[in-house]
Amino acid sequence: MFLSDPSKYRHQMLIRINVFLALVIGSSLLLLGIIYCFASNNDISKHEFQVSNKKEFQLFRTAESEDNTDLINKLKRDLATANEKIEQLENKMQGFEERIKKPYPNVKYLNYRSKKRILVTGGAGFVGSHLVDKLMKAGHDITVVDNFFTGVKANVEQWIGHANFELIHQDIVNPLFVEVDEIYHLASPASPPHYMFNPVKTIKTNTIGTINMLGLAKRVGAKVLIASTSEVYGDPEVHPQPETYWGHVNPIGPRACYDEGKRVSETLSYAYAKHEKVSVRVARIFNTHGPRMHMNDGRVVSNFILQALRNEPITVRSTI
Numbered sequence: 001m002f003l004s005d006p007s008k009y010r011h012q013m014l015i016r017i018n019v020f021l022a023l024v025i026g027s028s029l030l031l032l033g034i035i036y037c038f039a040s041n042n043d044i045s046k047h048e049f050q051v052s053n054k055k056e057f058q059l060f061r062t063a064e065s066e067d068n069t070d071l072i073n074k075l076k077r078d079l080a081t082a083n084e085k086i087e088q089l090e091n092k093m094q095g096f097e098e099r100i101k102k103p104y105p106n107v108k109y110l111n112y113r114s115k116k117r118i119l120v121t122g123g124a125g126f127v128g129s130h131l132v133d134k135l136m137k138a139g140h141d142i143t144v145v146d147n148f149f150t151g152v153k154a155n156v157e158q159w160i161g162h163a164n165f166e167l168i169h170q171d172i173v174n175p176l177f178v179e180v181d182e183i184y185h186l187a188s189p190a191s192p193p194h195y196m197f198n199p200v201k202t203i204k205t206n207t208i209g210t211i212n213m214l215g216l217a218k219r220v221g222a223k224v225l226i227a228s229t230s231e232v233y234g235d236p237e238v239h240p241q242p243e244t245y246w247g248h249v250n251p252i253g254p255r256a257c258y259d260e261g262k263r264v265s266e267t268l269s270y271a272y273a274k275h276e277k278v279s280v281r282v283a284r285i286f287n288t289h290g291p292r293m294h295m296n297d298g299r300v301v302s303n304f305i306l307q308a309l310r311n312e313p314i315t316v317r318s319t320i
């Protein structure tokens, strides 16, 4: 067919080519259109995306800013809490630093021949603690035994932890087994309110407690000082009292537990000295005053001080 009529063939070919070209162009245009649409959609979506993104961004920023505000407020709260904790820790640290032992008071060096092992009963009390200070500074090894009935650890805290110092929390009515060279026996309630609080205990401390100390001294060959008191003179009829005065004591009066308790401790001391060859000294301590004294123990000096501080009349109960 094609070869019989070339012009017709050519015309048909031209039509076919035109149709083909039209198809190609059309499909290209269609494709372009699709691409364009897609692209513009994309642009739109992009735009939309941008817009939405922008919105989201705004939202995010807003949220972020809100989150930020919340976050900032939370951080501010955390910071305030942290500052509070830091302040608390600083205060605690300061407390610890204040409680960190100040350096010990100066202690004299003694060689082993001069250094003595010394037991102070009642060493946490008013008189006893000053004696401990003196003996520690002199360079000796000190052991304090105390039941803290009236004494306080604070009276000897400056020595706690020191190599030359030991504190035993014990009542001397129970035997004590230590190796010592000297004993200062001051353990006893010493003011009326304290010794009248438990009269039997006061008598036990000054009798059984003193026997325990004298027996210890005999066993280890220690010298003993017994803290007696002006109360052994009772309600004296002689003024001032010479040591040869025997005293005037009511054996069943309210003060008898202390007065007679101290008198028995003196009797025991001289019996051990005479019959057991124990080296004994007795000190009759009159009213003492100074730092660490009990302010409200009812003895005359602290009474006078308190009344004066309170601008109250000074009570004098007896005249000589």
Ligand SMILES: O=c1ccn([C@@H]2O[C@H](COP(=O)(O)OP(=O)(O)O[C@H]3OC[C@@H](O)[C@H](O)[C@H]3O)[C@@H](O)[C@H]2O)c(=O)[nH]1
Binding pocket: 121, 122, 123, 124, 125, 126, 127, 128, 145, 146, 147, 148, 149, 150, 151, 152, 171, 172, 185, 186, 187, 188, 189, 190, 191, 201, 205, 227, 228, 229, 285, 288
């Ligand atoms: O049973 C007791 C009673 C008392 N004690 C202690 O003995 C110490 C007595 O000291 P206080 O401060 O009460 O009395 P003082 O230091 O003023 O008396 C001091 O001088 C008077 C003497 O008769 C006392 O024996 C002496 O301790 C206290 O540390 C107290 O806790 C005991 O260890 N055991």
